[in-house]
Amino acid sequence: MKPAKFNYLRPTTLEEAIQLLEEYGEDAKIISGGQSLIPVLNMRLSTPKYLIDVSRIKDLNYIKKDGPFLAIGALTRHYEVEESELVSKYCPLLSEGMKNVGHPQIRSRGTIGGSIAHADPSAELPCIISALRGEVVIIGPDGERTVPTEEFFLTYLLTSLEPTELVKEIRFPIINENDGSAFVEITRRHGDFALVEVAAVVGLDEDGHFSSVRLAVGGVGPTPVVLEEIEDFLNGKEPKEVVITEAVSSMENYLDPESDLHSSREYRIHLASVLTKKALLTAINRVPKGMVR
Ligand SMILES: Cc1cc2nc3c(=O)[nH]c(=O)nc-3n(C[C@H](O)[C@H](O)[C@H](O)COP(=O)(O)OP(=O)(O)OC[C@H]3O[C@@H](n4cnc5c(N)ncnc54)[C@H](O)[C@@H]3O)c2cc1C
Structure with missing residues (x-):
């Protein structure tokens, strides 16, 4: 058509x-x-x-460090984020996640502002920015406003953008160099939207215990879900597999996905549990050696 x-x-x-x-x-x-x-x-x-x-507006294509944030202009294309040295240095979770967005052809045209505004709950960027507790800078006739992610994504394909507003910038909190991070997803074919995806960032304290865990899962409801209960459960505990297995064992208490053409509700919950464990173990392995005791 x-x-x-x-x-x-x-x-x-x-x-x-x-x-x-x-x-x-x-x-x-x-x-x-x-x-x-x-x-x-x-x-x-x-x-x-x-x-x-809006693709001809030049000053909305940039990637820069801005205090504790990596600020990325809305018209920056996926491949530019994927290939950016600044992104791999300050937000490796984002570099890793971008490789899963569609195919190179999609990434050469798609923009990160478009991805955030489209608000597909199975898309990689909404999940990553939710885990990081990032911000979206919106601009309209009344000026600029900065919205935390949890207030930006309202439901399937719906955000808090007014019809007269556009996304100007996305602000990703910089990941501490002593933290480890990981993005994992399951798709039916490479390049598809995720059935379920998980973004994890892990910080350890001087005793080697979890000090700051950030976790979000996508593909399990109308918006990405921040797994706050699991974060709270893990903080202060030892980063052992047995602890993580316990943490993810009651995933059905935190998620309420629907069954659809692609998978049942139960399968999505199972995937969320398996992928959260995998993301956490991978993130722990990526904590610089000197930090793991
Ligand atoms: C075959 C295929 C596979 C794909 N696979 C994936 C995938 O695995 N993961 C994934 O995340 N995405 C995937 N996508 C989508 C792709 O990443 C899109 O590029 C992205 O979702 C939207 O970016 P865009 O710049 O193309 O936005 P557009 O298509 O131009 O716009 C998308 C929506 O956002 C609005 N919009 C765009 N820019 C702004 C702005 N600055 N401010 C306010 N509103 C705005 C538009 O009005 C529209 O509603 C796939 C697409 C295709 C065709």
Whole structure:
């Protein structure tokens, strides 16, 4: 199928884009890389009157260190994040996760702002930024606002973005160099959206006990789920397999996935448990040697 007719607008500055959103917001859709929107338009699941192509706005493509954050402009493409030395140094979890986003062709066009705004609960970026407790910088006619991830993702494909706003920047907390991290997922075929995915960051104290565990799981509900109960259970304990096995044994208490075409509710819970254990053990192994006692 082909999309319904639309008017195509191509601003070259952020100010111009915001003006267009103010004018046409309710009837418009932003397009960045088009990797999610074009299929949606082709299937006529969305029929906007106006398409605002923001991909020519130059000053939204950057990766920079900004205090305790790695700040990434919304129009930065997936492959640029994947290949960035700054990202692999300050947020290796993100470098690892990006390799799982679709295929190289998708990553050469898709943008991280588009991925976050699309809010697919099986996508890698929402899971990673949720585990890290990152922030999304939003801009609109009333100026800028910074939203923590837990307030940004509302449900399947829905965020707290207003129709007149766009994602300007995504802020990933920098991972301490003494911490270990891991991203793991199960897909039916390489490059597919995850059935279930887990992002983990682990810090150990001077006694070698867990001091800061951050964990999120995707593909198990309408938004990524931060596993706070498991984080609290682990903090202060020894990073042993038996402890982790106990921590993940009651996963069904924290998740409420639905059965669908791809897997049953029970299978998703099982995968979440297995993958959380795998992510934690991998993250522990990646803690620099001097920190493990
Ligand atoms: C075959 C295939 C496989 C894929 N596999 C995966 C995968 O495994 N994992 C994964 O995460 N993704 C996957 N994707 C999706 C891909 O990563 C998309 O690139 C990404 O989801 C959206 O980025 P985009 O720039 O292409 O956004 P677009 O398609 O341009 O837009 C997506 C949505 O976000 C909105 N939007 C875009 N930019 C902004 C902005 N700056 N501010 C506000 N709203 C905005 C649009 O209005 C639209 O609603 C796949 C896509 C395809 C076609």
